[in-house]
Amino acid sequence: MIRKWWKEQVVYQIYPRSFYDSNNDGIGDIKGIILKLDYLKLLGIDIIWISPHFDSPNEDNGYDIRNYKKVMEEFGTMEDFDLLLNEIHIRKMKLIIDLVVNHSSDEHNWFIESKSSKDNKYRDYYIWKAGDKNSPPNNWTSFFGGSAWEKDPISNDYYLHYFSKKQPDLNWENNKVREEVYDVMKFWLDKGIDGFRMDVIPFISKDQDFNNLSKKELLNPEKVYSSGPRLHEFLKEMNSKVLSKYDILSIGEAFGISEDTMIQLSDEREEELDLVFLFDIIRIGRENWIQNKWNLAQLKKLFNTQSSVDEFHWPTVFLNNHDNPRSVSKYGNDKDFRIKSAKLLAMLTLTQRGTPILYQGEEIGMTNYNFSELNQFDDLEVLGNLSKAISSGISKKEYILHLNKTSRDHSRTTMQWSSGKKGGFSNGNNNWFLSNPNHDRINVENDLNNEDSIFHFYRKLLQIRKQSKDLIYGHYFDLDPNHQNIFIYQRVGLKTTYLIILNMSDSLINYNFNNLTEYSLEFSNLNTKPRISSNQIELLAWDALMFKKIKYYDK
Numbered sequence: 001m002i003r004k005w006w007k008e009q010v011v012y013q014i015y016p017r018s019f020y021d022s023n024n025d026g027i028g029d030i031k032g033i034i035l036k037l038d039y040l041k042l043l044g045i046d047i048i049w050i051s052p053h054f055d056s057p058n059e060d061n062g063y064d065i066r067n068y069k070k071v072m073e074e075f076g077t078m079e080d081f082d083l084l085l086n087e088i089h090i091r092k093m094k095l096i097i098d099l100v101v102n103h104s105s106d107e108h109n110w111f112i113e114s115k116s117s118k119d120n121k122y123r124d125y126y127i128w129k130a131g132d133k134n135s136p137p138n139n140w141t142s143f144f145g146g147s148a149w150e151k152d153p154i155s156n157d158y159y160l161h162y163f164s165k166k167q168p169d170l171n172w173e174n175n176k177v178r179e180e181v182y183d184v185m186k187f188w189l190d191k192g193i194d195g196f197r198m199d200v201i202p203f204i205s206k207d208q209d210f211n212n213l214s215k216k217e218l219l220n221p222e223k224v225y226s227s228g229p230r231l232h233e234f235l236k237e238m239n240s241k242v243l244s245k246y247d248i249l250s251i252g253e254a255f256g257i258s259e260d261t262m263i264q265l266s267d268e269r270e271e272e273l274d275l276v277f278l279f280d281i282i283r284i285g286r287e288n289w290i291q292n293k294w295n296l297a298q299l300k301k302l303f304n305t306q307s308s309v310d311e312f313h314w315p316t317v318f319l320n321n322h323d324n325p326r327s328v329s330k331y332g333n334d335k336d337f338r339i340k341s342a343k344l345l346a347m348l349t350l351t352q353r354g355t356p357i358l359y360q361g362e363e364i365g366m367t368n369y370n371f372s373e374l375n376q377f378d379d380l381e382v383l384g385n386l387s388k389a390i391s392s393g394i395s396k397k398e399y400i401l402h403l404n405k406t407s408r409d410h411s412r413t414t415m416q417w418s419s420g421k422k423g424g425f426s427n428g429n430n431n432w433f434l435s436n437p438n439h440d441r442i443n444v445e446n447d448l449n450n451e452d453s454i455f456h457f458y459r460k461l462l463q464i465r466k467q468s469k470d471l472i473y474g475h476y477f478d479l480d481p482n483h484q485n486i487f488i489y490q491r492v493g494l495k496t497t498y499l500i501i502l503n504m505s506d507s508l509i510n511y512n513f514n515n516l517t518e519y520s521l522e523f524s525n526l527n528t529k530p531r532i533s534s535n536q537i538e539l540l541a542w543d544a545l546m547f548k549k550i551k552y553y554d555k
């Protein structure tokens with residue numbers, strides 16, 4: 001196992017819009033992030049990932065870029081960005097930015113030129129096809145509802161967009177497009193950034209046959225979109241021309257990929273990407289906006305698969321991001337056991353095998369929002385999928401019930417800094433989005449002042465993790481994969497073996513385990529001593545314990 005800094009460090013994702021508003025216009029900004037860097041340092045974060053900070057009309061909150069070399073006006077200026085990077089480096093942290101190059105905004109100059117005429121030199125920067133009479137070139141669908149093709153009245157051709165029609169897909173078959181992308185990457189790398197999170201990167205290569213999807217494929221088009229024939233070739237080119245020239249971290253957001261693709265994308269010998277985000281864990285119990293049932297055995301199986309990759313791979317571990325509901329509401333119990341279950345999930349995230357990626361607010365146990373009306377949502381996906389929901393026989397009311405478990409907006413409510421107005425996110429009167437009213441109890445100020453808080457639990461656990469290579473690199477063994485309430489696993493290192501026992505349920509469980517007396521307790525979310533007998537441990541609801549055992553002593 002080759003050691004790398006990014007295997008040992010911890011990432012924290014910031015959704016700048018919702019993080020902290022420094023000038024009271026109701027929108028989080030770069031100066032706001034700078035003001036909170038000491039907070040992140042105190043928590044023990046090493047790498048900060050910011051969601052897109054580029055100039056954008058914000059159809060999809062910055063995931064639609066109008067100018068790749070300009071900072072979004074609401075977020076600040078290029079000077080602010082340079083200052084942010086510098087302040088992060090002064091604190092010995094790193095910054096990775098979001099590279100969104102499967103598509104751009106339709107307001108990007110390239111697209112404005114491209115659609116202006118069929119013989120414009122930018123025409124082939126995007127994917128244009130003639131339709132068949134009045135129907136699009138094929139039946140591909142967009143993730144935000146409807147066809148993935150939009151007809152352009154000027155030429156009567158259609159352009160491809162996997163996401164909104166304001167997010168036209170770039171044509172990676174065109175060498176010039178790829179060179180433009182590499183140029184953008186170098187622009188930011190030469191400023192000194194420490195890497196990229198790459199948005200829907202497996203989608204960049206399109207199957208040039210543009211065949212219709214089968215009925216089955218239409219249920220999960222991402223599986224087809226992520227298996228284009230030239231994906232690996234493009235990434236190898238990007239790696240040799242750009243990535244390999246810098247000591248940086250590249251993480252591919254790998255929505256939709258198969259196990260095999262994952263294996264190749266992040267194989268150290270293949271020279272493509274360092275890490276990938278797999279979505280199986282975070283998407284368990286969710287099919288688009290539809291909530292489904294899931295159980296712990298299924299979840300453990302997914303952890304098992306991702307942890308048992310060979311020495312040439314390294315997983316990522318995350319239970320939150322800006323596209324998914326809050327982890328304490330999904331995997332924990334955000335009502336009766338919020339604090340305890342949030343701590344348990346912290347232990348799960350920070351003791352699995354892989355690089356942990358935390359998301360703003362997770363460290364204080366922020367919860368889902370309780371939506372009751374459609375007009376409370378901001379996300380374009382909500383309205384985009386409404387007609388599909390209605391036509392499949394689901395009422396508006398049921399749709400909202402699903403969204404209360406699945407919507408992306410749960411993670412986008414503003415960060416809860418204090419019990420003050422709007423949770424201390426802004427002193428302005430018009431915030432771009434909601435603040436969860438539970439900010440009166442759940443906020444950073446409270447957590448900082450209380451040694452027993454979720455924040456301090458994360459902080460202490462991050463310290464433990466930092467001090468133990470065995471916890472980081474140790475082998476992973478799930479000791480009871482079929483148990484429906486208990487998640488128990490070992491991390492076996494050269495010298496130390498860690499044993500983690502999590503009761504992921506509301507019930508008291510007497511769990512049989514024979515050799516517990518060989519271990520000593522390292523950390524837990526209990527206020528009392530654990531109740532252990534020779535062959536049993538009594539676990540209360542959401543108990544989380546971490547034991548260790550030293551194999552031998554170095555003289």
Ligand code: TEU
Pocket residue numbers: 060063064100143163199200253255288322323381
């Ligand atoms: O997300 C792609 C993705 O994995 C999905 O979450 C998708 O956005 C949606 O849930 C489909 O149902 C990335 C970004 O993280 C997301 O915020 C953007 O909206 C999307 O790409 C387009 O850039």
Ligand code: CA
Pocket residue numbers: 021022023024025026027028029074
């Ligand atoms: Ca602002």
